[in-house]
Amino acid sequence: MDVIEVRGLRVRFGERDAVRDVSFTVARGEVYALLGRHGAGKTTLLEAAAGLRRPCGGTVRVCGIDPYERRGALRAGTVWRDGGLFPGLTVAEVVDAWRRWTLDPLTAAGALRLAGLSGLEDVPFERLTPGERRLLDVALVLLARSDVLFLDEPTADLGEASGERVWGVLRALSAQGVTVLAATRAPDEARRADRVGILDDGRLVTGGDQTHPKAA
Numbered sequence: 001m002d003v004i005e006v007r008g009l010r011v012r013f014g015e016r017d018a019v020r021d022v023s024f025t026v027a028r029g030e031v032y033a034l035l036g037r038h039g040a041g042k043t044t045l046l047e048a049a050a051g052l053r054r055p056c057g058g059t060v061r062v063c064g065i066d067p068y069e070r071r072g073a074l075r076a077g078t079v080w081r082d083g084g085l086f087p088g089l090t091v092a093e094v095v096d097a098w099r100r101w102t103l104d105p106l107t108a109a110g111a112l113r114l115a116g117l118s119g120l121e122d123v124p125f126e127r128l129t130p131g132e133r134r135l136l137d138v139a140l141v142l143l144a145r146s147d148v149l150f151l152d153e154p155t156a157d158l159g160e161a162s163g164e165r166v167w168g169v170l171r172a173l174s175a176q177g178v179t180v181l182a183a184t185r186a187p188d189e190a191r192r193a194d195r196v197g198i199l200d201d202g203r204l205v206t207g208g209d210q211t212h213p214k215a216a
């Protein structure tokens with residue numbers, strides 16, 4: 001089953017189309033990477049797919065729902081390159097605070113386990129590595145039982161070991177049925193995905209509508 005369906009998507013800023021006639025689908029549990037250079041339109045496309053930006057043409061469906069019109073009906077979460085900053089709080093305090101305003105949250109231990117952060121509950125946010133901070137953002141998204149993740153450059157600014165760790169978590173989540181759409185500028189990072197769509201000047205030049213392995 002396709003969880004993310006993007007058809008003929010266009011997003012415009014003023015006179016300029018940042019995303020032009022983009023179509024692709026992502027199956028349940030699949031990891032799809034949007035690869036493109038600076039300014040290719042990756043973030044804009046992610047924002048539209050996550051329902052944070054209204055398209056000027058085409059359609060987006062996530063689990064059959066228009067994410068812009070009915071964002072609250074979806075269990076989908078976004079992780080941005082500039083993630084949360086939680087100075088003065090431990091990992092457990094950040095997660096507990098987040099749980100308080102999340103409807104029907106996972107347990108703190110469950111979200112931390114899924115994000116690969118078990119055992120770090122008492123560590124102050126300032127002492128986390130950059131990779132652990134990224135994973136804490138993932139844990140906060142997972143608290144809401146999200147099974148669709150949108151990530152913008154998940155390993156940007158991370159060292160190789162931290163990048164490995166983040167992708168280990170993403171692959172483990174995918175194996176449990178979580179669908180992942182990740183934007184990246186790095187071909188090496190894109191290769192970790194099940195499928196890659198190459199975005200150039202707003203157009204998907206490869207990786208658009210086609211049969212994908214998990215749907216076959």
Ligand SMILES: Nc1ncnc2c1ncn2[C@@H]1O[C@H](COP(=O)(O)OP(=O)(O)OP(=O)(O)O)[C@@H](O)[C@H]1O
Nearest residue numbers: 013014018036037038039040041042043044045185
């Ligand atoms: N809010 C905005 N207003 C006007 N133009 C914008 C806005 N956001 C993005 N753009 C333009 O849209 C195009 C695509 O930008 P976008 O940020 O989506 O690219 P990107 O592939 O994510 O780039 P990067 O790798 O640098 O993050 C660029 O030309 C950018 O300047």
